[in-house]
Amino acid sequence: MILMICEMCGKNVTFLKKVTIEGVMLDVCSECAKFGIESKKETPKEQGPRPIIAQRLEFREKRARPRDVLERMEKEDIVEDYAQRIRIAREKLGLSQKELAMKINERVTILSKIESAQMRPDEKIIAKLQKELGIVLKEKIPEVVAAKESARASLTLADLIKMQK
Numbered sequence: 220m221i222l223m224i225c226e227m228c229g230k231n232v233t234f235l236k237k238v239t240i241e242g243v244m245l246d247v248c249s250e251c252a253k254f255g256i257e258s259k260k261e262t263p264k265e266q267g268p269r270p271i272i273a274q275r276l277e278f279r280e281k282r283a284r285p286r287d288v289l290e291r292m293e294k295e296d297i298v299e300d301y302a303q304r305i306r307i308a309r310e311k312l313g314l315s316q317k318e319l320a321m322k323i324n325e326r327v328t329i330l331s332k333i334e335s336a337q338m339r340p341d342e343k344i345i346a347k348l349q350k351e352l353g354i355v356l357k358e359k360i361p362e363v364v365a366a367k368e369s370a371r372a373s374l375t376l377a378d379l380i381k382m383q384k
């Protein structure tokens with residue numbers, strides 16, 4: 220059985236399809252072929268002085284981080300264990316709930332609810348707590364899609380280097 224390498228994802232497959240993706244003709248696996256136009260009428264544009272490898276890498280980069288994924292990746296959300304983090308940080312500083320509430324200018328009932336995870340603090344309270352306690356309560360939410368895509372991109376890069384040798 221002859222295995223060929225998909226020029227897009229680097230997977231070893233037995234069958235490659237010729238497709239045009241963003242003006243670049245590639246031999247890809249059937250899965251990646253979905254992203255392109257099957258090369259029948261569309262002739263790829265003059266490739267210019269840039270080596271094909273650079274173009275492909277550039278293209279892959281684009282594919283690995285499409286705009287929507289980037290936006291979602293940049294989205295910050297409150298950490299899941301915010302209640303615990305706040306309580307631990309407060310106790311470390313030797314502050315009572317009441318004392319901390321006073322420091323951040325919030326009612327103690329609010330703080331108590333936050334610390335028992337009955338209430339998610341709003342942006343304003345998050346900012347105040349982070350500053351007062353010196354902790355991080357927000358994190359970038361990694362997208363499963365993004366993680367998969369970049370793993371695929373790095374794998375392909377390694378394959379490309381292999382192919383170049």
Ligand SMILES: [Zn+2]
Pocket residue numbers: 225226227228229230247248249250251252
């Ligand atoms: Zn593929």
